[in-house]
Amino acid sequence: MRRIVEMLGSMKITVGLLLVLLVVLATGTIIESTQSREAAAQMVYGANWFFALLGLFTLNLAASMTLKWPWTWSKVGFLITHGSMVVILVGSLMTEFVKVDSQLALWEGQTGNTLVDHSRHREGAEVPLGFTIRLDDFQIDKYPGTQRPAMFRSLVTITDETTKVETQHRIWMNHPLHLGGFKFFQSSYQMRDGREMSILSVSRDPGQTVVFWGYGLLVFGMVVVLVTRIMQRRGLPEGYFPESGPMKLKQQKMSLGLILALGLGFAGTGEAASVSAETLKSLHSLPVQHDGRVMPLDTMARESVLEVTGKKKWAGTDQVATVLGWAFNSKAWADSPIIKIGSRDLAAALQFPGHKHISFNGVIAAPAFRTLVDEGRRQAGQELPLTSLQEAALKLEGRLVVMHGFLTGQALRAQPVSTDPVDPWVVPQNTVDPGALEQFGAQLAAAPQQNYPTAKLMQNEVLYNAVRPTRLAWWVLLPATVLAYFRWRRKENLWQTRLTSILLIAGFAVMTWGLAMRWQAAGRIPASNMYESMLFLAWGVGLFAAIATLTIKNRLVIFNAAGMSTLVIMLTDLLPMNSFIHPMPPVLSGTPWLAIHVPIIMVSYALLALSAFVAHMRNGVEIFKPAERAMEMVMD
CATH class of the missing domain: 2.60.98 (Tick-borne Encephalitis virus Glycoprotein; domain 1)
Structure with a gap:
């Protein structure tokens, strides 16, 4: 019996189960986002094998607690945290069958x-x-x-x-x-x-209360574990925890190569409007009403060019000059193949096989396009699943709507009609070219109406767009991570320590500035979508990295925090997420507490990610290199 309990409570089984659960939950999330919630429930969350996996994990938790017998005071935190996870699983089971x-x-x-x-x-x-x-x-x-x-x-x-x-x-x-x-x-x-x-x-849902009690116990158990570790460490003689020595050159090169790979792995048509540099600069900060808020034309142009073409810049041209060309030279641009098709199958269906872009008139002239859109709308209205062609056609229709607004002159809504901020703005009359539009904007700015945005507010958002704080932050943090790595694995020297600290604090300052500028532009806390949640996650890790380099002085912790901060902000900048500011969904705008909850929980995830990384490093050393006791104690 003892051997069975030892096998079930093995650390190797725990790590293996956690890895399997990670893959399974990630798979379920992908299925839910690409197909439907019902498909994910049927294929993953409600499948018998998933319940069996959770049951095995529960047995592993129970066995690991049993192996700690006799239960002394130093093991109380361990027992509470593991017991709390059993409570959470029981509550989840109640939700599944009773809710x-x-x-x-x-x-x-x-x-x-x-x-x-x-x-x-x-x-x-x-x-x-x-x-x-x-x-x-x-x-x-x-x-x-x-x-x-x-x-x-x-x-x-x-x-x-x-x-x-x-x-x-x-x-x-x-x-x-x-x-x-x-x-x-x-x-x-x-x-x-x-x-x-x-x-x-x-x-x-009676199981929800049980789950909440489980989470409360989990937090309490983590606090108990922390206090217990501090008390145990204070009772040990000085010098008990040795510093880990330099790694072998081969290991060092491999680890550094992984860090650098994160940075090195990413690394007859219409023409843009002919605008003087001075006029173009002025129009960048022209206030326009778009997507439920007032923003500078610079922001609207960047978003529209990316939405229509799938590229941040079309033919390397300034985005504002591009959309001004759409608006004031519409005939030529309507025949220019600039609209992203988005699907090879859709391109073939529209009789443009192999093409990635199509003209506005080309889409309108394709009979298959209207058929696919009508079918897609009918399916969506009946809440039936769409085919890949129908989904691609509806997305293409969205790009056409954006382009149509510019070609018909209805997109540049720069004139407020009243002092009520809720009323829609209109397109200024007699603005037949960019120069006239600039002159109109100057007249409004000279005698602004109530609730008309200030020039400073618009210029700040233009600056935010130009600087791109996410990119600048990881450019600063990546060399800080490399330096922190060498500090951890080699003998420390003063200039390396100071430069690492300066770069970590500078990277955190850039992220803080970016959040503040985004908050000002949006008029609300930036916590309404995945992109903004990632910003707070990166900011939370960066905050801990800055605190660690100033107070904790533990080189492993600083390297961990610097690497995680660099990775998160790099992913935020490089992954294909919508980075533009949009109105907050009603589910978040109903109360300020939920908007506040999002950044708080993301900062908490930041600390969780840091601690989880060190914990997995420690488990890896214990499993695969049990002789490396010195490194294990440093991690403790």
Whole structure:
């Protein structure tokens, strides 16, 4: 029996299970993003083999706790952290088999008192609420100059089926209604024939409380482990933890090569408008209304060129000059093959095999394009899966819409019509060329209306676009990482230490400046999408690297923090993520606390990533080089 427990609680099995779970969860996430949530649940999260894998992981946790018997005070933190993960898994199992997951769709004036469960193990079962809910009014707010919803809410009346007492409530994004063990979330809406329907997500999940208790225990256990380690270290004699010596030259070259690879691995048409350098510079900061906010023309041009062509610059030309050409020389540009097709199969379907770009008129003239778009819209309206051709055609249609706005002169909305910031702006009249547009902008800036953006605000965003703080940050942090590596593996010298510290602090300062400039331009905390979350993740690691180089002085910790900070900010800059500022989704704009939660959790992930990296290094040494006790103690 002892041998079975030792086998189940083996560190090698733990590391192997963690790696398998990492691959499985990554696979499930990819399936969910590329196909659907239902496909991921069927293929991964709800599969019997996945439950078996979680069961084996639970046995591994239980066996590892058993192997620690007798349980002394020094093992309390270990037991709490491992026990908390068992609690989390039990709570997740309760959610899987007991949770009620449904939707309630109500037209204004309509009532409901029964749910149809959509959870996988109770599909179609009717669940009585115990009360009646009536939708009295549905309200929707929109972003300036667009039909994009900024917030929507439901005003409802609850009638108790026993006492017949009526109470009024409001449900909106991030402000659910808790009643009778159920949670009502504002999910979506429909508008038809002048009527409005509110769609509420409804759930009852007793396992969630168990999971939250598990997470609380996990945090408490980590604190106990930290305190225990500090107390144990203080009780050891001085000099017990030796410094690790220099590595062999071959190992050193291999590790340094990996670091450098991160940096070295990335490394009859219309013409742009003929504009003087002075006019072009002025138009870069011209305020225009686009995508639900007011921004400089520079930002709009960069986003539009990338969206239409798939390139940051078309033919190496300044983006503002390019879009001015679209707007003031539309006839020539309509026949220029500049619109990204995005799919080889779509190019073949449009009779342009092998082409990567197509002209605006070329797309319009292709009969297959309209057929694919109509089919795609019909499928999407019925919530049916789209074919790859239909998806590519709908994306191409989005690029056509952007290009159409410039070709028809409707994109450059630079004139506010009132002092109300929500009202849409219009295209200035009699602006027949870039010079006239510049003159119009100068007149507005000389006598600005209320709520008209200042020149300084626009120029700051133009500067932010030009500097590209993410790129500058990893350019600074990469040499800091190389220096930190040599500090860790060789005998330390003063100039190396100071230069490493200067570069780490400078890289963190660049990231901080970039976040501040983005915050100012957006008028909100930059925490609304994956790109901005990555910014805070990189900033959190950079903050720890700066603190470590000034206070901790542990060379392994500094190298770890510098490398992680460089890697995260490099990925943020180089991965194909949308880096432009967009309006915050209603799910985040409903409360400032959720927007604050995102950066806090990403900074927490930063510390988790650092500690996880060192922990895996330590486990690797223990498993594969048990004789390297000195390095293991340094990591401890």
